[in-house]
């Protein structure tokens with residue numbers, strides 16, 4: 110008889126969590142409780158497989174994983190970079206693909222060439238800081254916003270923004286362009302370093318099953 114304890118997953122609420130659950134279902138990991146959209150429950154359990162799931166705000170997922178409140182998390186690479194927590198990134202899940210970019214009006218492109226002290230608005234101040242200070246060696250003023258960041262240059266709060274570009278339609282509809290690409294993004298699986306050691310076999314086997322399933326997706330494309 111095995112006395113397995115629960116493996117706990119923190120999933121970033123919304124599209125990423127739905128995509129993750131679809132992927133888990135394909136490898137036989139289901140959580141029926143979670144499908145009830147009217148439920149106000151916060152933690153969902155699969156007793157048979159000894160798995161627990163909870164949904165959290167994206168930026169909180171690395172926090173739960175770092176402290177070991179969740180063994181495994183699924184969240185966008187943007188959040189992982191911004192939060193900079195002590196977690197292992199073990200797998201690129203391939204969905205939620207988009208790019209972190211410096212954007213602005215075409216006229217702002219020049220401001221990025223001459224190390225001028227410009228204003229940069231972003232929901233991701235740490236990513237913006239790292240890009241401008243460490244990669245471009247350009248001193249800038251970073252202004253933290255919480256959403257609708259494209260407003261920054263439109264109302265002259267900032268010269269440029271650092272933000273996620275997926276289809277590019279928000280930029281197009283507001284007369285803004287991608288000026289530079291910071292990095293590509295997608296959903297990633299992260300693991301608590303202690304869990305990775307203590308539950309190594311279970312976690313490695315799960316990761317390899319998911320990896321195989323993703324390869325299967327690629328083959329059937």
Ligand code: PRP
Nearest residue numbers: 256257258272273274275276277278279
């Ligand atoms: C994100 C991002 C961009 C937009 C990019 O915002 O911050 O604004 O999506 O997508 P697109 O290239 O397909 O237009 P989100 O919708 O999450 O809302 P927010 O602006 O409030 O952060």
